[in-house]
Amino acid sequence: MTDHAFSEAERAAVYKAILSRRDVRREFLPDPIPEDVLTRILSAAHHAPSVGFMQPWDFILVRDLGIRQQIKAAFEQAHAEAAAQFEGEQRETYRSLKLEGILEAPLGICVTCDRARHGPVVIGRSQNPEMDLYSSVCAVQNLWLAARAEGLGVGWVSIIDHAALAAILGLPERVQPVAYLCVGAVAFFRERPELEDAGWLERTDLKSLIHHDRWGERD
Template sequence: MTTHALPEAWRRGLYETIARRRDMRAFLPDPIPHETLARMLSAANQAGSVGFSQPWNFLVVENLDTRRQIRAHVEQERMRAAAAFSEERRAKYLAFKLEGILDAPINLCITCDQERFGPAVIGKNTIPETAVYSTCCAVQNLWLAARAEGVGVGWVSILEPHVLRTILRIPDRILPVAYLCVGFVESFPEQPTFEAAGWLPRIPLKNLVFHDQWGDPPNSKLRCALEADQGNCARMSGPKTDDTSGIVT
């Protein structure tokens, strides 16, 4: 059997990066070198897209007054969202730091042009939303590239797209998909913030995988493999890599 698998060290690096990605809220003020940002944007630009439509744009936001306007809107939405929780949960929700808009040296708005290349795009006629899904792939690529570079990313989702359009002068036909805070961080936590805080539990992977029909459990061999791995995509056979030095031991 032939294989096109990448070298094991490359695969381990990929899985480690995925496992160590975090949604960050606290940032250092240190500027991001333009070369580093360019590599991250290049990774985002290499995402798969429906019909090779590449529907994304990347709006780098550095102006402090602009960011203050966006943060003021986010704070309004944060308070409005708090009303959806019970009193006990509301207090815990309000204690979370949910954005670093003014702390991070760069904010990044990633948008989707659902009309790019016109109405006839291969693969999009039946499911037009695939343009948005493609843009989310670009977001994930950038996020993983940032983690590999030691740069933190935080996705701010408590805002209204029409407000972003107004503040950033985005045309009406363009959909803001992700508003990201981007910057170096003091450290990356071992667990996602909401998992560590007990806000929501991590769902075991074996409970999320079905076989042939919705709701039918995976076959015994796959289920055994899922239970053995317990969702840790970074675990691989073979020599291990030292967490800090990257040296294979």
């Protein structure tokens, strides 16, 4: 180890945020988020790594009830389309799950990616142009972990058509929505992910995911 390591207490705090982070849906409280707390979690997102230091993200803060109702309607349509792809008992389980908190959370944050920021040539994108999208996802993760450290819950609404979301929020053509997040104080955090508790899937054993030097090479 080197002198650059965090203290034991600091390391514990980082890992606690990571391991206790949850995708929150039904536990939101209506309390508004203090502005200083909101500024801190947005600053954490803005300090995410980005390819070529292009910082392609913007953050749309959605408080207006009418706009959130439109987003909720777009979710419901996508949710119904998704349900039709499952069969039998799995479909019924899917329909019973609470998969968003769009109206319950006091704030929605849409994290976007400006795919034209800093021009057509950006360091690190010449071979993999999607790296700007990955950078924006890093901003989402930073925000999520900072929110957990602040005692706030975050829920990612992934079941939504991005074209519909872009139209509702008036995004320019060059700007792509990456994540619509429901953010707010919560009544409690679950011990385990809700889908794990519901029996949808179990956490995969880490050892089964580790390869050495080439795919399939394991201890």
